Amino acid sequence: MIEAERRLLANALLDFSNQRFVLLSESCIPLFNFSTIYTYLMNSKETFVEANMIKNSQWKKGSQWFQIDRYLALNIISDKTYFPRFIENCNNGCYSDEHYLPTFISIEFGKRNSNRTLTWVDWSKGGPHPSKFIGKDVTIEFLEKLRFGSTCEYNGIRTTTCHLFARKFTLDALDRLVKYAPKLMQFN
Numbered sequence: 001m002i003e004a005e006r007r008l009l010a011n012a013l014l015d016f017s018n019q020r021f022v023l024l025s026e027s028c029i030p031l032f033n034f035s036t037i038y039t040y041l042m043n044s045k046e047t048f049v050e051a052n053m054i055k056n057s058q059w060k061k062g063s064q065w066f067q068i069d070r071y072l073a074l075n076i077i078s079d080k081t082y083f084p085r086f087i088e089n090c091n092n093g094c095y096s097d098e099h100y101l102p103t104f105i106s107i108e109f110g111k112r113n114s115n116r117t118l119t120w121v122d123w124s125k126g127g128p129h130p131s132k133f134i135g136k137d138v139t140i141e142f143l144e145k146l147r148f149g150s151t152c153e154y155n156g157i158r159t160t161t162c163h164l165f166a167r168k169f170t171l172d173a174l175d176r177l178v179k180y181a182p183k184l185m186q187f188n
């Protein structure tokens with residue numbers, strides 16, 4: 001997975017107009033319209049890679065869904081110190097897509113990182129996978145909770161706009177998402 005992510009970043013970096021990079025899954029949805037998401041990312045002073053400490057003081061684990069800037073993307077694809085160690089040693093219970101970036105970024109670029117993700121995920125039911133959402137789960141109230149139901153810091157200021165994306169939405173949620181998007185997200 002990490003090799004694939006590095007190749008994606010390397011290709012995206014070929015276009016010099018690309019300044020921010022967002023990795024999402026196929027089950028993610030935007031919680032805001034494009035201009036709101038673009039402005040949030042472009043004006044951010046930090047990157048968004050979740051990193052939680054586990055066992056070893058430098059070993060980190062977090063979501064593989066990240067939002068980074070060009071500077072960090074260049075450092076990820078040119079990393080010749082940590083990446084080879086992960087390739088060599090990450091096996092049996094080690095998931096490189098959940099360990100490599102959080103560890104690398106925490107050690108080398110911790111001050112540039114917010115230590116949070118912009119992708120809302122529901123882990124409340126426990127288990128190895130987050131909750132899935134189907135059509136009947138999608139309501140205006142639920143989407144508003146995802147959009148403004150958390151508190152975080154953005155550029156040093158407390159805000160309730162903490163998540164720009166949410167996952168895991170199934171295909172049958174699409175009809176309701178399309179129905180509510182114009183009202184909530186000002187889509188046309």
